[in-house]
Amino acid sequence: MGASAEIQSEISELGKRLIEVTDRFTAVDNVNPQMDRSDISNPIESDLTDVRESLVCLLQDMLQKVQGPTRTLIDMTNTARVRLSLLRTIVHFDLVGKVPEAGSVAFDELASITAVDRSLLERVLRFAFSQGIFQETSPGHGTVSHTELSRAIPLLAPWFQLVLSATCLCRRQQSSRDPHDSKTAVEIAFKKPFYAVIKSDSHLRLFQDGLKSLSMAQKVCWWSHESDLFPWEEQPKSVIVDVGGGNGQTAVEIARKNPDLHFVVQDLEENRTQAEQTIPPDLQKRVLFQAHDIFTVQRRIFQQPVTFFMKWILHNWSDDRCIEILTHLVPLLVLPGSRLLVQEYVLSESTYVRAMDMTMLTFFTSGARERTVQDFDILFQQVDRRMRIAKVWEADEMGMKILEVIVA
Structure with a gap:
């Protein structure tokens, strides 16, 4: 619309x-x-x-x-927030001074000069490119050159250092050059991993409410916001297992509009109280909460084909941990008619998706990131060579997609 x-x-x-x-x-x-x-x-x-x-x-x-007002507010809290961290990082590593005034420098050389992991540096730079700060000399060339904005940074650098936090996006453990051993900004600030921080009731509620808010707000931004990203109404009667479904908000929204669908919301025991408060009485026969750790084997409680649904789960974890999560689904995915629906921001040159990639880098576990469709395909193949993407369902906004995955 x-x-x-x-x-x-x-x-x-x-x-x-x-x-x-x-x-x-x-x-x-x-x-x-x-x-x-x-x-x-x-x-x-x-x-x-x-x-x-x-x-x-x-x-x-x-x-x-x-x-629209909702998209504008999302941009202020997501993209604009990451812009500040980007400027802090550029100043901290003096990236402006390390890029030749009239020439260019390769990603590899710049990573060596700054002593920053190359893959992390490229992620930061590609978000910078989307903001007009620096530019890739030519697409896919892997070299960085200046723009008007990057050239203007030195004059304001002292002000940036005064008003912005000293912690920067690329900060790592000094004892290791392996990005998989590095700590996120949250781990540095709180002295413990992100998920350990949010296990307290106050942080957990804040986290769940935040995800709910973002999900609802993004739907308002879609021109077709009256429709779902996936055609749930066209699906036959079936059981949907919402893996890592939190308090069940997404399952409730879908079940409300699709009376033939039944949901099992799987998440940690800590989410039970919130889920019981979120699932309304009239849906409690079709939306059930089940305590389950995504890093443990799925219980074989289903004798029929099952649809696993994972919304904003895999981008929170490294490839190794994603493989572990997905491996536990394979024994049930081999049942004829079973499938996996993975809803994620799919990496592109979109400013918004690049900002989300920076959020993963800052908040969640080491190795957490947004991925391209090709990245997902490689990931699925590492889990099981029979695993393949059968279809990609695309939204018209925000870089959101649903990957329909089968084992065949």
Whole structure:
């Protein structure tokens, strides 16, 4: 469903005003290109400043109208937050000074100079590219060169150091150069792993409520937000096992709209109380909570084909741990008609997905990351060579996809 007629009209009106103000900006700026721009008392420069500010405000208004209020707020909390960490990292490692002013430097050389793991550095740089800070000399070339934004950083570096935290995205244990042995920012701050931190009731509730909020907010951002990413309504009567389903919020949403589906929500015992509060009485016969650790063998309680559903689970873990999680599903996936649905942000050059990749790097376990479809395919093959992606279901927003996986 597209934007409302009222929003479309507002966007159209903003477009007309943008053209008018852009013409004014160009006209004033071309009056005397040689004049001293530092003299703000000059009436021409004063007019230029006013027009520039008007243009910036109009562009911001246009962006907010096109994105919508919910998408704008998500961008503020997700992408904008990671931008700050990015700037902190760039200043901490003096990446601006290590990239030649008029040339380029290879990822490998820059990683060696900065003593940062190459794969981590590339992830940070590719998010920087999406923000216009540095650029890849040519796509896939693996070299970094400057942009106007990166060249402007040194002047503001002391201010960045003053207002931003000293902890940076690429900080690692000094005793090891192996990224799989490194600590995340959360582990450094709290002296224990992320999942150990959230096991307390207050942190667990905060975590679950946060995931619920993000999930609901993103649906508002989709043009087709009245529909689900996956056509659940077309599925035959079946049992859906929501692996790592938290408090059952996703299962409740889907079951509410699809009366022929039954859900078993699997998560740690610590989630039972919240799940029992989340699952409404009228759905308790079709949405059941089952205490289960994803790193243990699945109990063979199903004699019929089963659909395993994993939403935002695998990106929290390293490849090794993902293989462990998936291996426990294979004995049931070999049943004819069984399948696995993996819902994740699939890695691309999208700013939002790159920001989510940085979030994985900062918060969760070592090796946690967003993956490409090819990365997932390789992962599944490592679990079982019969495991393959049968179909990819795509959303129109946020880089979200559902991978339909079978063992055949």
